[in-house]
Amino acid sequence: MTELLKIENLKVNFRTFEGVTNVLNLESLSVAKGESFGLVGESGAGKTTLAYTILKLLPIPPAFVESGVINFEGENLLKKSEGEMQKIRGKKVSMIFQDPMSTLNPVFTTGQQITRVLQHNQGLHKAQAKKRAVELMNLVKLPDPENILSKYPHELSGGQRQRIIIALAFSCGAQFLIADEPTRNLDVTIQAGVLQLIAELIRETNVTVLFIGNNLELVSLICDRVGILHRGQLVELGSIKEVAKHPAHPYTLTLLRAIPKEKREKIDLTQIALKAEERLAEKGCRYAGRCLKKEKICLEEEPALKHIGGTHYIACHL
Amino acid sequence: MPSARVERKPKMLKFILKRLALGVLVILGVVIVTFIMTRVVPSNPAAQWVGPRATPEQIQAAKRELGLDQPLYIQLGIYIKNLFTGNLGKSLKTHQPVIEELKNYLPATIELVLLSTVIAALIGLPLGVISAKKKDRWLDHFSRFFSVGAVSLPTFWVGLFLQLIFYRWLGVLPLGGELSTNIKLFYQVPHVTGFLLLDSLITGNMVIFKDALLHFILPGITVALYPIGLVARMTRSALLEILGEDYIRAARSYGLPESTVLWSYALKNSLGPTITVLTLSIGYTLTNTFLIEAIFSWPGIGSYIATSILSLDYPAIMGVTIFAALAYVVLNLIADIIIALDPRVRL
Ligand SMILES: Nc1ncnc2c1ncn2[C@@H]1O[C@H](COP(=O)(O)OP(=O)(O)OP(=O)(O)O)[C@@H](O)[C@H]1O
Ligand SMILES: [Mg+2]
Numbered sequence: 001m002t003e004l005l006k007i008e009n010l011k012v013n014f015r016t017f018e019g020v021t022n023v024l025n026l027e028s029l030s031v032a033k034g035e036s037f038g039l040v041g042e043s044g045a046g047k048t049t050l051a052y053t054i055l056k057l058l059p060i061p062p063a064f065v066e067s068g069v070i071n072f073e074g075e076n077l078l079k080k081s082e083g084e085m086q087k088i089r090g091k092k093v094s095m096i097f098q099d100p101m102s103t104l105n106p107v108f109t110t111g112q113q114i115t116r117v118l119q120h121n122q123g124l125h126k127a128q129a130k131k132r133a134v135e136l137m138n139l140v141k142l143p144d145p146e147n148i149l150s151k152y153p154h155e156l157s158g159g160q161r162q163r164i165i166i167a168l169a170f171s172c173g174a175q176f177l178i179a180d181e182p183t184r185n186l187d188v189t190i191q192a193g194v195l196q197l198i199a200e201l202i203r204e205t206n207v208t209v210l211f212i213g214n215n216l217e218l219v220s221l222i223c224d225r226v227g228i229l230h231r232g233q234l235v236e237l238g239s240i241k242e243v244a245k246h247p248a249h250p251y252t253l254t255l256l257r258a259i260p261k262e263k264r265e266k267i268d269l270t271q272i273a274l275k276a277e278e279r280l281a282e283k284g285c286r287y288a289g290r291c292l293k294k295e296k297i298c299l300e301e302e303p304a305l306k307h308i309g310g311t312h313y314i315a316c317h318l
Numbered sequence: 319m320p321s322a323r324v325e326r327k328p329k330m331l332k333f334i335l336k337r338l339a340l341g342v343l344v345i346l347g348v349v350i351v352t353f354i355m356t357r358v359v360p361s362n363p364a365a366q367w368v369g370p371r372a373t374p375e376q377i378q379a380a381k382r383e384l385g386l387d388q389p390l391y392i393q394l395g396i397y398i399k400n401l402f403t404g405n406l407g408k409s410l411k412t413h414q415p416v417i418e419e420l421k422n423y424l425p426a427t428i429e430l431v432l433l434s435t436v437i438a439a440l441i442g443l444p445l446g447v448i449s450a451k452k453k454d455r456w457l458d459h460f461s462r463f464f465s466v467g468a469v470s471l472p473t474f475w476v477g478l479f480l481q482l483i484f485y486r487w488l489g490v491l492p493l494g495g496e497l498s499t500n501i502k503l504f505y506q507v508p509h510v511t512g513f514l515l516l517d518s519l520i521t522g523n524m525v526i527f528k529d530a531l532l533h534f535i536l537p538g539i540t541v542a543l544y545p546i547g548l549v550a551r552m553t554r555s556a557l558l559e560i561l562g563e564d565y566i567r568a569a570r571s572y573g574l575p576e577s578t579v580l581w582s583y584a585l586k587n588s589l590g591p592t593i594t595v596l597t598l599s600i601g602y603t604l605t606n607t608f609l610i611e612a613i614f615s616w617p618g619i620g621s622y623i624a625t626s627i628l629s630l631d632y633p634a635i636m637g638v639t640i641f642a643a644l645a646y647v648v649l650n651l652i653a654d655i656i657i658a659l660d661p662r663v664r665l
Contacts, residue, residue, distance in 0.1 A: 052567075055570075055571055057567050057570055057571060059562070082576070086573050086574075086575055086576075087573065088573070089570065089571050089572065089573040090571065090572040090573030090574075091573055094571070094572070095568075095571045097564065097567075097568055097571075099564060102563065102564035102565060103564050103565055103568045104565055104568070105565045105569065105583055105586075105587070106565070106587065107586045107587050107660070108583075108586070116574070116578070117572045117573075117574065120572075120573070120574055120575070120578070121572070121573055165568075168572060172572075172573075
């Protein structure tokens with residue numbers, strides 16, 4: 001298996017009024033060619049920050065990359081200039097964004113936005129780009145393409161917009177796709193359809209995927225392997241089967257139980273909700289403060305990822 | 319599903335008609351208020367009409383001739399009735415129809431105002447964009463310093479200062495007027511639209527065009543300064559907000575070049591508010607121009623209104639006031655239409 005994306009020792013911080021907060025601290029994470037890797041974590045874990053860091057779209061300031069390497073096809077993206085990144089964005093690495101309501105430009109029609117990207121990335125002429133845009137609308141199963149392409153984003157529903165954003169992500173043959181909670185801000189009734197569309201397109205195009213989600217069940221529909229992100233750190237890593245069937249990290253356990261299902265006993269959601277004022281401890285496990293099983297060592301030493309069998313890893317002392 | 323834009327046209331027309339009706343009411347109000355104000359000030363229009371050496375009988379006759387013996391509300395009624403036929407009465411001083419005099423003086427003012435506004439947009443927009451792009455760098459500081467100065471310096475001071483530098487010290491630009499005296503003497507000044515720069519250009523009269531352009535520079539800059547600062551500041555603040563939007567980050571994620579992102583994706587979003595403010599500022603610029611014209615001896619409506627006010631020539635004062643009110647109403651209408659053109663705005 002060849003690695004398409006390999007992240008090492010990545011530290012991303014935000015400088016705020018209260019000082020510097022570490023938002024991402026990834027020792028090592030790699031995604032193999034053709035693989036669908038899922039990243040799961042609660043709100044504020046740093047999932048979107050990771051996506052932006054890969055594409056070098058972080059708002060700097062307040063964000064800054066303290067250290068690390070992000071190798072894509074063997075080249076460190078963090079060392080690339082803005083001009084070089086422009087050749088990678090959209091063409092090699094593309095992204096589906098979290099919020100379809102704010103991702104499209106409100107003063108251009110969807111058609112203008114798609115053809116602009118096609119013209120620039122693929123050197124198509126206007127007529128060719130328009131034709132290709134219609135094909136893309138068919139690809140994402142939007143009926144009456146010409147009509148949709150002549151509309152402004154505010155004239156379309158959230159589901160329609162997200163399909164257009166998906167079309168944009170698949171428009172220029174990128175080999176690596178970052179999907180940042182693509183169904184999170186959609187109506188429950190249309191989530192399944194959009195998710196199915198993404199799954200189909202991934203299968204058809206053989207694209208390598210970093211799929212971000214906030215629950216394991218959703219991610220398991222798309223992904224082969226999954227990483228659990230907690231406050232910027234990977235706490236568990238393994239195949240979907242390993243992590244879903246045999247969750248080993250205390251955080252993963254609560255996360256799994258957080259999926260609302262009648263069968264599962266209701267647990268106290270406040271227990272896993274991050275409090276804003278909760279600061280990172282100087283040392284020790286970042287989960288210790290909320291961990292029900294914590295021991296003395298948890299407060300003193302930061303646990304590293306350790307192998308617990310198969311492809312399964314956890315970062316926990318216990 | 320019917321397209322939202324098909325229904326938009328009749329709605330737009332209704333919207334414009336409604337605004338127009340409102341505008342007519344506004345102008346009517348202005349007419350009534352100005353008429354009463356110019357007439358309650360103690361003055362003797364009839365005596366002015368016949369001149370300083372007239373006998374009491376002549377003044378009485380003039381009073382009857384001008385309808386000044388009627389009650390004020392009847393006079394107002396007659397004035398409004400005449401207004402609808404484009405008759406603004408005759409100037410008490412020159413005995414010329416006010417409408418004709420306006421036609422004489424207005425083009426120079428309109429040319430000065432419109433050209434300066436275009437210049438303001440052409441300079442202010444890029445200044446604002448660069449300022450936003452280079453936020454907190456020296457270019458931004460310079461541009462902000464310039465814009466704040468431009469909107470806060472008194473215009474007459476700027477005008478005098480420019481004259482001091484470019485006429486007195488450097489001697490490269492004329493002091494005032496629209497054309498040099500010798501050009502006026504030796505050349506036939508073209509008269510097509512009344513806009514001197516335009517007329518000399520379309521008749522291919524380059525000597526006059528060049529001279530007119532040199533005369534335009536100082537008053538033009540003086541008039542443009544305020545809207546330049548306004549546009550630059552509006553564009554900067556609008557862009558700063560827009561550059562943080564998700565759709566800008568998304569545009570970058572598609573690999574679009576920064577120039578497209580900035581000058582097309584971001585700028586188009588900021589254009590609505592900026593153009594609206596610029597349009598509305600023309601009204602302010604117009605009244606500001608009256609003063610600047612005086613400094614630069616610009617043969618526009620500014621000098622006309624100044625002499626009219628000093629001699630309490632009420633038909634002339636009314637005429638200029640109605641023109642100014644009309645300009646405000648039209649500019650407001652244009653601004654409303656620009657806002658309504660934004661597809662997101664519900665009519
Ligand atoms: N512009 C910013 N300024 C300061 N802090 C920020 C900024 N953007 C993000 N952060 C911080 O970074 C952390 C990670 O944010 P991020 O958006 O990556 O979370 P996420 O996992 O994507 O969450 P969500 O599920 O809500 O999208 C958050 O705790 C947030 O406080
Ligand atoms: Mg997020």
